[in-house]
Amino acid sequence: MDEFRNxxxxxxxxxxxxxxxxxxxxxxxxxxxxxxxxxxxxxxxLRDIGFEGDRIRIGEHAETGSRxxxxxxxxxSSFSWGDAxxxxxAELIDLFDSLAPDLRALLVAEFGxxxxxxxxxxxxxxxxxxxxxxxxxxxxxxxxxxxxxMGGGSNGMRVDTGPQGGVQxxxxxxxxxxxSYGFHDCLGVFNKYGFAxxxxxxxxxxxxxxxxxxNLTITRxxxxxTNRAGFVLPVMTSEAGEVFVSHLMVGNANSPRASRGxxxxxxxxxxxxxxxxxxDQVLHFNRAKFLQLLEALELLxxxxxxxxxxxxxxxxxxxxxxxxxxxx
Amino acid sequence: xxHDSPPQREWTWNEMLEAFCALGGAAQNVALGNGEFGCGLxxxxxxxxxxxxxxxxxxxxxxxxxxxxxxxxxxESADVPDTxxxxxxxxxTAFSWGxxxxxxxxxxxxALEGLPPETRELLIAEFRLGHLLQGDFATRIWTxxxxxxxxxxxxxxxxxxLLELANHSADGLQYERGMHLQVQGYVRQDIxxxxxxxxxxxxxxxxxxxxxxxxxxxxxxxxQLEDKEIVIGRNTEKSVKRGKHRVxxxxxxxxxxxxxxxLLGHRQVPRLxxxxxxxxxxxxGVTNPDEVFDYILxxxxxxxxxxxxxxxxHEGEMVSMLRAMARHQLESMNHCIGNRPLGxxxxxxx
Numbered sequence: 310m311d312e313f314r315n316x317x318x319x320x321x322x323x324x325x326x327x328x329x330x331x332x333x334x335x336x337x338x339x340x341x342x343x344x345x346x347x348x349x350x351x352x353x354x355l356r357d358i359g360f361e362g363d364r365i366r367i368g369e370h371a372e373t374g375s376r377x378x379x380x381x382x383x384x385x386s387s388f389s390w391g392d393a394x395x396x397x398x399a400e401l402i403d404l405f406d407s408l409a410p411d412l413r414a415l416l417v418a419e420f421g422x423x424x425x426x427x428x429x430x431x432x433x434x435x436x437x438x439x440x441x442x443x444x445x446x447x448x449x450x451x452x453x454x455x456x457x458x459m460g461g462g463s464n465g466m467r468v469d470t471g472p473q474g475g476v477q478x479x480x481x482x483x484x485x486x487x488x489s490y491g492f493h494d495c496l497g498v499f500n501k502y503g504f505a506x507x508x509x510x511x512x513x514x515x516x517x518x519x520x521x522x523x524n525l526t527i528t529r530x531x532x533x534x535t536n537r538a539g540f541v542l543p544v545m546t547s548e549a550g551e552v553f554v555s556h557l558m559v560g561n562a563n564s565p566r567a568s569r570g571x572x573x574x575x576x577x578x579x580x581x582x583x584x585x586x587x588x589d590q591v592l593h594f595n596r597a598k599f600l601q602l603l604e605a606l607e608l609l610x611x612x613x614x615x616x617x618x619x620x621x622x623x624x625x626x627x628x629x630x631x632x633x634x635x636x637x
Numbered sequence: 638x639x640h641d642s643p644p645q646r647e648w649t650w651n652e653m654l655e656a657f658c659a660l661g662g663a664a665q666n667v668a669l670g671n672g673e674f675g676c677g678l679x680x681x682x683x684x685x686x687x688x689x690x691x692x693x694x695x696x697x698x699x700x701x702x703x704x705x706x707x708x709x710x711x712x713e714s715a716d717v718p719d720t721x722x723x724x725x726x727x728x729x730t731a732f733s734w735g736x737x738x739x740x741x742x743x744x745x746x747x748a749l750e751g752l753p754p755e756t757r758e759l760l761i762a763e764f765r766l767g768h769l770l771q772g773d774f775a776t777r778i779w780t781x782x783x784x785x786x787x788x789x790x791x792x793x794x795x796x797x798x799l800l801e802l803a804n805h806s807a808d809g810l811q812y813e814r815g816m817h818l819q820v821q822g823y824v825r826q827d828i829x830x831x832x833x834x835x836x837x838x839x840x841x842x843x844x845x846x847x848x849x850x851x852x853x854x855x856x857x858x859x860x861q862l863e864d865k866e867i868v869i870g871r872n873t874e875k876s877v878k879r880g881k882h883r884v885x886x887x888x889x890x891x892x893x894x895x896x897x898x899x900l901l902g903h904r905q906v907p908r909l910x911x912x913x914x915x916x917x918x919x920x921x922g923v924t925n926p927d928e929v930f931d932y933i934l935x936x937x938x939x940x941x942x943x944x945x946x947x948x949x950x951h952e953g954e955m956v957s958m959l960r961a962m963a964r965h966q967l968e969s970m971n972h973c974i975g976n977r978p979l980g981x982x983x984x985x986x987x
Contacts, residue, residue: 565935566928589974593907596971603945603964607957615949622946625967629938633928 312380313454317348319477320455323486331393334458334486343486346477347453350377355443355450360435365390384454390438398438401503402430404613412605416617419514419598421500421529441502444468444488445532446476461502462487492531492541495624505620510561511627513595521582523552527591530555537637540567545575552579559595565632574637592631599625648731656724657798661692663819664799669732670827676737677804678828687810687828689799690819694721696795699787704779709734728798734782742782745845746774748955756947756959763940765857766842785844789833789874790818803830805844807851834873834883834898837965847958853969855899855937865923868895869933879979884913887921894921901934902970908977916979927976934973941967 310320322343326335336343350373357371365385367378385391405413405425416422424436442457443450446468453476456468465487471477478486490498495508518525533555534541543555554575558568569588576584599621606618650669657664665688670679680687701715709729711722729735749757749769760766768780786801787794797818803809809829810820820830832840836853840846860867875897876883886897896917900910911930918926941963948956948963 565931586975593971593974596967600964600968600971607961607964618949619946622942622949626939626942629935629942632931632935633925 313351313384316351316377316380317475318351318454319344319346321345323455325388325458328485330460331397332388332458333460334455335484336482336486339481339483342479342481344477344479345455346471346475347456348471348473348475350374351380351454352446352476353377353381353452353454355439355452358439358452363391363395381452381454389442389457394438394442395434398434398441401425402433402437404503404611404616406430407611408613409609412609415602415605420496420602421515424500425503437503444476445491448532451476456488459486459488461490461493461498461506463490463506463508465489492534494531495620495627497529497531499616499620503616505616505623507623508627509563509630511559511595511624511630513557513559513591514598516591516594518587518590518594520552520576520579520584520587523547523550523579523581525552525554525581525587527554527557540564540571540637542571542637543575545579547579552581557591559592560628560630562627562630565630566635567637568631569633570635570637573634592628596625596628599628648727650732653728653731657695657728660695660721660724661817662695662799663688663690665689667799667828669802676802678799678802679826680824680828683823683825686821686823688819688821689803689828690817690821691797691800692817694718695724696790696797696818697721697725699783699794699796702783702796704775707739725798733786733798733802738782738786739778741845742778742785746777746781748953750774751953752955752959753947753951756944756951756956759944759947763856763943764838764842769842781845784842788812788818790814800830803828805830805832805840805846807832807848834876836969837962839871839873841958841962847961847965849965850969851904851972852900853902853937853966853972855901855933856940858933858936860929860933862923862929864892865921866893867918867923867929868893869899870895870897872897879913882909882913882979884917884979887917889921894918894923899933901937902973904969904972906977907972907974910973911975912977912979915976934970938967938970941970 313320322337322341323334323345324337325332334345353367353373354371357368357373359366359368365382367373367381373381402425405422408416413426417426424440425433439452442452444453444456456476456478459465466478466480466482467489468476468478478488490506490508493501493508494511495505497512498504498506498508512529512531513527515529516527518527533544535544536542543557546553558571561567572588572591573584576587602621603618606614606621654664666681666685667687667689668679668681670677678689697711697717698715701712701717703710703712710726711717746769752760757770761770769777783796786796788797788800800818800820804827806829809831810822810824811831813819813821820828832850834852834854835843836850837848839854840848840850854871854873855869857871858869860869875886877886885899888895900913902910911927914930915926918929923929944963945960948960
């Protein structure tokens with residue numbers, strides 16, 4: 310912590326303690342506000358990070374100062390990758406590797422889980438570690454000291470910009486500190502962290518569908534969005550009869566009219582007819598995929614099967630939260 | 638818990654058929670089966686048609702049937718002639734209740750009894766399965782036995798000897814109702830009766846079996862709107878013909894609109910569910926029926942997902958069965974795409 314502070318970091322009213330996931334950050338005094346500020350020089354871009362054997366390093370090409378580089382490597386070795394990070398990631402990858410081949414193929418093809426299951430095991434462990442501990446900030450994925458020890462949580466803290474740049478979390482908290490899941494839905498959280506948790510909303514799986522005269526392509530890039538009337542909307546582009554939306558919400562317990570309303574609004578802008586049928590077909594496609602997953606899991610046993618089943622149940626719950634429509 | 642008495646087969650199949658026909662029934666090309674659907678009826682010669690006719694005097698009202706000390710009979714007070722009464726009791730003992738029927742019903746009720754308490758509570762509270770899960774164990778077995786075999790007849794329910802032995806399937810023979818109750822047609826091996834308007838949930842509740850079905854109907858319940866209450870039943874027998882489709886019977890009493898049942902999804906006609914609801918509610922003066930339909934769809938889906946979640950940590954045959962039933966129901970419910978108001982011609986999905 311001394312070196313962290315010497316390098317411009319601020320850590321007020323936080324302490325590192327053993328937690329369920331190894332070590333986590335806790336408020337020293339839950340009655341008082343806490344602050345963790347990480348300056349720009351301690352924000353490490355994933356693209357600058359590499360591994361040498363079992364050690365995590367900043368690549369030579371990176372424009373990172375030598376003190377920061379040294380701090381990163383010592384910190385990672387003592388508290389993150391070298392502490393429980395590597396073991397936890399390896400355990401998760403091994404759970405995926407234990408799944409039946411048919412199920413693995415389904416998860417890769419339909420649910421975007423190739424990162425867990427395809428390629429060299431060591432690489433997958435490393436990539437999962439980085440993915441699960443990184444923060445998306447200004448179109449970059451960053452590994453942020455201290456914040457990388459905070460797993461995700463439903464009532465997690467939001468990462469904000471600091472007064473002089475950098476990132477920070479601030480506020481009051483009881484118990485272990487977690488970061489907000491952001492826009493991630495249940496499948497998104499699962500693909501980032503490898504566990505199931507309830508989320509109020511669901512985004513569509515990637516798909517293509519005909520809407521009126523247009524071919525609509527839906528992706529799952531939830532970071533690519535715009536804001537309208539307080540709602541996060543996908544970015545829509547169109548070109549020669551092809552319409553692309555960066556993501557599409559297909560259920561939201563907090564705003565059950567929003568999903569259909571957003572889609573109708575987008576299709577109106579695109580000049581596409583038949584939005585009602587199309588949205589129903591998107592819903593049908595998504596629900597059918599998760600029901601298909603449940604069917605594939607039916608006769609199987611094991612910890613990862615239980616996690617996947619819980620994820621499918623929770624995602625289906627969010628998918629059910631689509632009632633009526635509203636104007637956007 | 639009652640134990641099964643050993644089958645009393647002193648009455649042979651042919652002797653029983655003789656008595657059945659002497660009382661006005663007809664059974665041609667029919668044998669006691671043991672085919673792919675389990676015990677039931679099978680065809681003797683598949684090249685010839687099957688005919689099984691149960692005359693009116695052999696249709697026994699469920700309300701007239703009683704169980705005493707492990708045996709089944711007709712209540713003394715019932716208006717059933719002695720010959721038919723004796724036939725029913727002998728037939729039941731030799732070929733139905735006493736020949737596996739009791740054991741099968743007992744095993745189903747016992748399996749439900751063995752479910753974890755929270756699952757049982759959920760099934761009672763949200764799925765109205767109290768009659769299978771609460772009360773005297775023997776009574777529940779009797780109730781379930783009759784429910785699996787009863788057939789609607791002129792506003793009531795009856796047990797039709799021989800016909801009640803047949804299993805059910807999606808493409809089975811259809812009941813013909815006239816002066817008598819009968820089925821006829823060609824079958825390859827097992828004689829199966831066609832399901833009525835049943836979904837995966839009702840097939841499970843009624844017959845204790847697991848079967849994906851094309852349709853899903855709403856669980857019964859109430860929806861409170863600003864100025865109206867909608868009461869939804871699950872009586873698919875109560876329907877009226879509207880164009881080429883059967884739709885629920887509706888009734889209005891003050892501010893309460895009742896629907897005898899409600900289709901939520903159908904694999905073969907996915908536009909129909911919302912179309913029927915929209916048309917009926919529009920006629921009843923409900924504004925924005927689409928949103929009300931969405932609300933009912935959500936409420937149903939969440940209940941079946943809740944059942945799946947409740948079952949999650951548990952294992953066992955009944956747990957697997959319930960899990961698959963919930964999945965089948967959700968799958969059928971998911972076939973609700975678009976909206977085809979009643980009276981319009983069929984439009985294929987793009």
